[in-house]
Amino acid sequence: MKVRFWFCLLAVVLVFSIVSGAFAQFADPYPGRESKLIASFEDEKLDGWISDPEGTGGNARASFNKDPKYASDGKGSMILDLTDMGGWKEPVLSVDFEEPIDMTGYNAFSMDVYVPAEALYPDKPGGWFQFLPRIVSANGTAYFGNRDVHVGWNRLVWTLYPDKTEGVTRIHFASNTDGERPWTAPIYVDNIRIWKDKWPGLHPDETLILGFDKASDLDMFTVGEGASASFNSDKQFIIQGDGSIKIDMTDMQGWHGGWFSTQSLPSVDLSKAIAVRLDVFVPDESHPTDWWQLGIGIGSASGMIWTETKGLNSGMWDTIELILTPEQAATLTAVTNFGMRTNGGNPWTGPIYIDNLRAVIPAPPHPAVVPGDLNGDGKVGIPDATLALQIAVGLQKATDAQLAAGDLNKNGKIDIAEVTRILRAAVGMEKLS
Structure with a gap:
């Protein structure tokens, strides 16, 4: 008898809501990383x-x-x-x-x-x-x-x-x-x-593209314009993993584009990425004595997206970051290409080391729970009250999402009292919070 009563009440409210309705006239690229404001x-x-x-x-x-x-x-x-x-x-x-x-x-x-x-x-x-x-x-x-x-x-x-x-x-x-x-x-x-976080090194919110942990990783790269490259296993110049790449830039001077590059990366979808990063170690004795910069690019046969060349810290691991707009990322569905650029004044006098080519691909955000919204359409309506009633009288088992939205008094279940509140909210008689 109680079940029939509630279904009848829902039917009356549904008709009323239809009639009354007829008369009613800016990738944070760094989610989860701890920071402190200076200004x-x-x-x-x-x-x-x-x-x-x-x-x-x-x-x-x-x-x-x-x-x-x-x-x-x-x-x-x-x-x-x-x-x-x-x-x-x-x-x-x-x-x-x-x-x-x-x-x-x-x-x-x-x-x-x-x-x-x-x-x-x-x-x-x-x-x-x-x-x-x-x-x-x-x-x-x-x-x-x-x-x-x-x-x-x-x-x-x-x-x-x-x-x-x-x-x-x-x-x-x-x-x-x-x-x-x-x-x-x-x-x-x-x-x-x-x-707080160190930018160099692989983080939980990052996807590794290439770790340079095997000597064979170097086989896919072309090295030119006076540079040479070799596999490095010296732990002093490895940020993570078993290896890095040593690129000897001795006597390189001025602008050079694409001097270390590949078109043979294992194809990776970066269409949801907000940034691409590469760790770089530049020994103090290697860089030009006046000014110098490094940059990276990522893409495919259809085109490349490049950073500007950037001045980095020397004598320590630093990171080159390519920030991607959503429009740029949408073009990166099958990335196979990577390259480096450099610019400077006086000649380079030694090698640099690179490690951890990676992308930041944020996890999809958890949908916000709207109290009373059991069907997940972002609002509270008659269908939600119907679902709540079916769950309260045992005709349907609540999913975790439905329980989170419908358990208004946090007693671990959806009962008739909550059906009443959801119904009232659906017809504008109460606001759930």
Whole structure:
């Protein structure tokens, strides 16, 4: 009798809901990695950061932005107006801490930057627009290489030197463009942060493409333009696994593209990837004595996607990262090609070592549980009340997802009291939370 009553009530409510209805008129590329904000730029104070490249003693080129379009999260960001500034300029953005901050135990440093198209000299496309940080610590100043920006959101990441993270008193950034192309409009800076995780090494959220653990891995690569390559088993130059690749770049100078490359990787689908990474160890005695950069590319016979060439840390493992947009990743359904580029001033004087070519492919997010939504369509309706009633009277067994949505009082089951609440929610008489 009770079952018949509830089904009759559901039928009446369903008819009522139909009639009444007729009258009713921005790959985080780093999910799960622990970080700490140094600056979030949530108000006019800008966390003490200033932009005074002309040395006026003021803050003419930095201001507060309230437009959420130009904030990576939170209430605001910094407007950094470098308009008409070209070539090398240091510093363009800085902060002096009243009390030294301790970055001990943190291994990476990042800054989010939004770049409108009109900021990158649209009358003459090309060139480069870069930022390079300097961190002043109790153990001296750490100098970091370039990270180029493109139109849209950029997350610029640098590996920290572990001996220069204690007693940090100042952080500042240099800007570099090719001189012929100055900045032509303001850009937006947000979320300067430090990260616990070490970027080098294979992480749980990464998929290994090639580990360079076997001498035979080298057979698929072509080496040219004065370089030579060999398999390395010296643990000093292996970040993980049983091997790495030693690439002797001695006497290479200037720009070289595709000097270490392959078209024979085991085909891998990276259409859901948000980044591709390669670990690199550059001994202090190997790199040019003035400036140098390395970059990577990934793709297939139909085309390649490249990073800019980046300045890396020497004397330690560092990581080259290729951030992928969803549109770029969608083209990488059958990746077989990989290559490296270099640029620099004076000649290279020795080898580098590479390891762990890998991709970041985030796990699909767990769907949020909507209380009362037993059929998983994202809302609470009459079908959910029907399912709840069938489960409550034993006509159907609840799945784990249905139990999570329908067990409103958390007693481990769905009962008539919860059917009533779901039914009330379905017709707008109650809001479940």
